[in-house]
Amino acid sequence: MSYEVVRTTGDSEWFTNDRFGLFIHWGLYSLGARHEWLQSRERMSPEAYSKYFKRFEPDLYDPELWAKLASDAGMKYFVVTTKHHEGFCLWDSKLTDYKATNTPAGRDLLRPMVDAFRHRNMKVGFYHSLIDWHHPHYTVDPKHPLRFEPNFIAESAQRDFSLYREYLFGQTKELLTEFGKVDMMFYDFSFPAENDLPGKGKADWGSEELVRMIRGLQSHILLNDRLQIGGDITTPEQYIPSKWVQVGGKRVVWETCHTFSGSWGYHREEDTWKSVDVLVKMLIDVVSKGGNLLLNVGPTGRGEFDERAIDRLKGIGEWMKRHSRSIYGCTQAPESFECPPDCRLTYNEQTNRMYLHVYSWPFKNIHLRGFAGKVEYAQLLNDASEIRFKEGFVSSGIEEGAFREGRDDTTLTLSLPVKQPNVAVPVIELFLK
CATH class of the missing domain: 2.60.40.1180 (Golgi alpha-mannosidase II)
Known part of the structure; x- marks a missing residue:
């Protein structure tokens, strides 16, 4: 009665058993409180965006509480944005000054989070952006905040992208050598050319070499599919497929990531929040098609989960307390x-x-x-x-x-x-x- 599913290189047994995880998008954009892409959407210069770096002080940050809320909701793993497209790092990276330790926060914010979730027996996943709007050698593309600035486009032609690629490799190595066992890496993302500007893909990231390095450091790790060379997990975003996802005519391990509302980062005025009933049905529907659900929270600039997110997490937890047998270890x-x-x-x-x-x-x-x-x-x-x-x-x-x-x-x-x-x-x- 079982189905043939494409084998993964990493360890997917825990993943297809646990089925339900927490996504966390947290960075400087939480202070803007109007979407995690605000720097690109509003075409903000690095100088204008630096006001958030100078004022990032999450004094109410309590990773133990975050982990408890997730665990009580029935989530079995978490994935956090170690660095989003803005380039800001939550950990004390030795390769940049653009990190939490140099803000008013004054400390590594990733390490206590990893410890707190591990204490709840939850698996650890790191999201890491391939994009970086802060790095001095990251070149112009259709997603860059300064994509319409002639002076920046001219200056970008003098940049050496290979130096950024070395930085990407170096930060990946830090994440996979300084935080113990990491169960999943979620890279984001490759994209095509647009408006006469070049896209970026596997050749730019050095995807094949990057994956070889990752496997050498932690062979068990699960990798998503956004490096443009396949992956252990196929990752549809903000929609639920109509059936078990297939690649090349064969069913694959898959996970869909979703927001509570219309934004990944904290958005003060976003008002399209899904109800508890809708979110529970999403989870059921995904598992009924052999998939996982990764549900996102965007913490505030002071380090708290939005009260609307807490309400939904608690509601899901009430259902999961009595019905998790129909989710864990289950499939189509x-x-x-x-x-x-x-x-x-x-x-x-x-x-x-x-x-x-x-x-x-x-x-x-x-x-x-x-x-x-x-x-x-x-x-x-x-x-x-x-x-x-x-x-x-x-x-x-x-x-x-x-x-x-x-x-x-x-x-x-x-x-x-x-x-x-x-x-x-x-x-x-x-x-x-």
Whole structure:
């Protein structure tokens, strides 16, 4: 009943078991509080942007609390922006002065975060931007804040990008030698030419050589696919694929990353926040297609999670407390089992249990085609209360013209309570024979 999935070079066993992680976008842009791309969107010069560097002082930063909120929400790993496109580093890099230790924060912010999440038995992932708008040898491209400045374009032609590439390699080496075991590296990102400006890709980053260095330092590590040479994890962003992601006609290990709202970094006035119910359904839908969900928080400039993010994390945690069995260790159901309308199936091959997630609570019955003769016991997962069922066609008592409602000998009919359980998404646990 298992599926063939493309093998990864890194260790993906923990990843496909854990299914749910926390993304953290935190940097100088949190002070601007209007999207992590504000420097590029507003075409800000390094001098104008330096006001945030001079005032970055997250005095309320509590990584232990961050880790607790994530763990309580049911998340099993985290990925943090060690450096975003702005070039600012959260750790005490020896290769730059543009780092947290030189701001009013006055300290390495990455190390205590790693320690706090590890203390909660969560896996460690580092996001690292391939882009760097601060480095003196990073050249102009369609994403650069000064892409429309003739003087900068002329000056950029004199830059030596190979020196930036050495810097990229050097910082990667720091991250993989100074923080113990790192479970995942999430690089971001390659892009094509645009508006007569060159793009950047694998040749610019030295992707093949970079990956060889990474594997030599930590062979188990999982790498995403944004270095343009494949990867262990395929990473669709801000959408949920319609089916299990395939590359070259074969299913792959995949993860989709999403925001609570429309911004990765802290955005004070963003108001398109997803509800707890929507976020829970996103998680279920992703796992039902064999994937992982990486859900993002953008902390404030003072180092706190937005109160809206805390509300969602706690709401997800309430659901996960009673329903995590339908997520951890689960994947897409075998094709021989047909999912009824407005539901999602997940399946745990190790325990041989199927999980029916009911998005819209029906009246009285759910009919499961292909399940007859295969289910030993059924219960609501939130309270372990029995759900009784019947198999095959059940007579309505009307001798002539009895309605079968689409049921046949393969159908198993669940008899549901009229009142929906008081949870975001009810789940019925099916113990298979």
